[in-house]
Amino acid sequence: MSSLQTVENGGVCSAAGFRAAGVAAAIKYEGREDVALIVADEPCAAAAVFTTNKVAAAPVLYDREIVKGGRVQAILANSGCANACTGEAGLRDAELSALATAGELGISPRHVLVASTGVIGRRLPMDRLLAGMKKAAAALGADDAHGLAAEKAVMTTDTRPKQACVRTVVGGKTVTVGGMSKGSGMIEPNMATMLGFVTTDAAISVPMLRRALKLALARSFNRLVVDGDESTNDSLFLLASGKAGNAPVTRAGKDFDAFLEALDAVCVSLARQMAQDGEGATKFVTVTVKGAKTAADAERAARAVAKSPLAKTSWFGRDPNWGRVLAAVGYSGAAVTDMKTEVRYGDAWAFRFGEVADAEQLARLGEVLKEDAFTVTVDLHLGHHEATVYTCDFSLDYVHINADYTT
Secondary structure, eight states: OOOOEEOTTOOTTSSTTEEEEEEOOOSSSSSSOOEEEEEEEEEEEEEEEEOOOSSOOHHHHHHHHHGGGOEEEEEEEEEEEOOOSOHHHHHHHHHHHHHHHHHHHTSOGGGEEEEEEEETTOOOOHHHHHHHHHHHHHTOBOSHHHHHHHHHHTOSSOSSOOEEEEEEEETTEEEEEEEEEEOSSSOOOSSOSOEEEEEEOOOBOHHHHHHHHHHHHHTTGGGBOSSSOOOSOOEEEEEEOOTTOOOOBOSSSHHHHHHHHHHHHHHHHHHHHHHHTOTTOOOEEEEEEEEESSHHHHHHHHHHHHHOHHHHHHHHTTOOOHHHHHHHHHHTTSOOOGGGOEEEETTEEEEETTEEOOHHHHHHHHHHTTSSEEEEEEEOOSSSEEEEEEEEOOOHHHHHHHHSTTO
């Protein structure tokens, strides 16, 4: 039986051993938080995953080397400037940011990670960033308000903060897992412009922490599609302070499973919140493909539907154009035959076994599309494999937001 408990308003400061701050430094905008700092009381176990985009930003290149050591004590993050496609100068800026943060906090620079999000191709305004870092270091706190301030500081086109936190029992001790993320556009993780920060007070070895993050990622952020673009800066960090006092988790078993369940819950919640806050989104859509011949087929088909501009615009327009869903499945590369396939919106069927919905069912489809959240289900009836992807609609606001982003 699960021992999971949701922690209302919890985030990166909920687990023991962590402080955070978010401050305004005018990186791009005046009068809004844009520099975040998350600090552990001491070096702790760390794991991270990064974008698979071959054009990776300077912070990603820098962090990949640091995280190999498996110990981290601080993460400095900024919004408003991605520090991507900035060459050797950008790499120096990332390193200098880490060195300056380490100096301010009195810790090893080998224990500092950096993260950036914003416009690609622009150098970091280092004077403002470092001034913001010092301001954040002086403002660190361990309550929910400080965690929320840090979350607000990494937001770009996001319209609302995204936080999640749960508690569970590991080895007889109460363990907390809390996190925050940003991202509402340019999202198709493997990962995408998304930054995610998760903290826990569980005692767990670095190898098992890495394993847990990989498993949780596959079931959460990598099931998320907003617009099909993949960012240069995607990063997901997981820090474990060990302050819960449980016997260290060093191998697979019930303690690892309990921790993984909690991590899954936080990551899935954050991923769903990101889809709900997709740029200009008016609807949260869960796409499920089942009855696929292989697991790969199920995922291909689900992603094709979730990425289809034609399907996504039809959802925005409340148009029960199920043909766009079936067409996306058809070009996905998955094995499919329309005479064996069913398409449903919510509990209303649109197409099944070559038969099109009648007027009554089409009316029901229209009602489903008026809802703020619904599920599109495609059953291929060719096997037993299933995949789910979280996405949203495409609205007129998506075009406006991205047409004007750099200006």
